[in-house]
Amino acid sequence: MSWKKDIEELKQREALAEQMGGEERVARQKAIGKLTARDRVDVLLDAGSFHETGKIAGRAAYGADNEMTEFLPTPFVVGRGLIDGRPVAIQSDDFSVRGGAADAGIWQKLVFAEQMANEYRMPLVRLIDGTGGGGSVKMLEKDPRTYIPQTPGWEWVVANMASVPVVSLALGPCAGLGAGRVAASHYSVMVQGLSQVFVAGPPVAKAIGEDVDKEGLGGAEINGKNGVVDDIVGSEAEAFAAARKFLSYLPASVHEAAPRVQVNDPVDRRDATLIDVVPRDRRVPYKMRRIVDACVDAGSFFETGRQWGRGLITGFARIDGWxxxxxAGDPMFLGGAWTADVCRKLIKHVDLAQTFHLPVVHFVDCPGFAVGVKHERSAVVKLGVQAMAAVYQARVTWCSIVVRQAFGLAGSAMMNPTRLKYRYCWPSGDWGSLPMEGGIEAAYKREIEAHPEPEKRLKEIRAWAEALRSPFRTAESFYAEEIIDPRDTRPLLCEWANLAQRGAETGPSAFGMRP
Incomplete structure (x- = not known):
């Protein structure tokens, strides 16, 4: 007896699932410039690699003859596929089915993808477009009672933060659980003008007296600058490219090492421009990104979080393929001072490096914590010591290039000084417990005032202090391990990157990364 009839029914059900929310709603999705849930998967993954799970799951209605008369698929497309030949788990919200709300679907599908990523040790990509939460108040008509809230499967969300790379792409309005899924990731992206992320939408905000639209409540202008998401891009295609790029730097899980790639950039390349990139006048800023690009493998620097915590540059790169x-401190923004947001940004990036065992390169230019009432009110001291703790807790290999300033508590956290100080200092290095500018007049006030030629005496003291600031004086006592020609930075980093692999470890870290 053949099972052909059953397979025909299976194909029919799969065809119904592929219609998603129906022709009208799919057309509405495309009309506003959004791809469908299935199109997004096809664009993101390697061609033909997607294997869907639970495709025919949904809500069906049956007639008296037990034949199916209606079918609405779940608003979640889940499965596995390949990105650059490496397996990934994937979730794709279908906004055409009741706005991607979980009350129209089967939440177990989302949990399935989270669990698969964790147990099979593969990255997870979430394509988020909808609430993904408890749905609307109208659901009470079907089940006339309220419930004590819980979030099924959140244990896998938490576990994945400590075990596999998680990428969340906000591709539409993301509220409630949808917003939570965006935030609970190692790398998150929004599309300018297309996506919004908020706890609750405009109708709920209006109930507390705030009349605002979706963009004003949770658009890219807000979430790109407050650290809720890491990057803002101009299109869905750019979001998919960013996800692929991010994953290329990371291992599939904490149980593996990040893949090494072949590069054509010579390890002995010396960039002649580095000899004068830092101005001799300490008050004049310079472009730190130029230094980073010159020292890492050509074209490999991938910056994340550029719009927030702007005193600190973070990202990923390759050095001799690793x-x-x-x-990197950015002197173009508040001189590179550590604000509260800089501290938050540093904590996340160091914890991410620790979680996935990535060596850290720190291009140091830090005048200390940001000073002033505004920064005190933002709890910069509290967040600052948390940032220092993140640096001290990290066990990954670490190399610091001291480009210019290193002052105070923040300056001391260029690395964990209780471990081997593998660092190189440029001749432009300037360090201490606090900058001398402004301190000389205070420290020698009486002496200067009592001198018959105050201006001359002040000039003499300044000349004396300037001589003391020479990094060569510091190196005399081995407080600075090496002063180097800036043009030698890349060759030395390439040597370090290979040595760093000797101390590389895999497996779970002693502490799990929090979103």
């Missing part, structure tokens, strides 16, 4: 996490 993946590394990059941290």
């Amino acid at each position: 993946s590394v996490a990059v941290i």
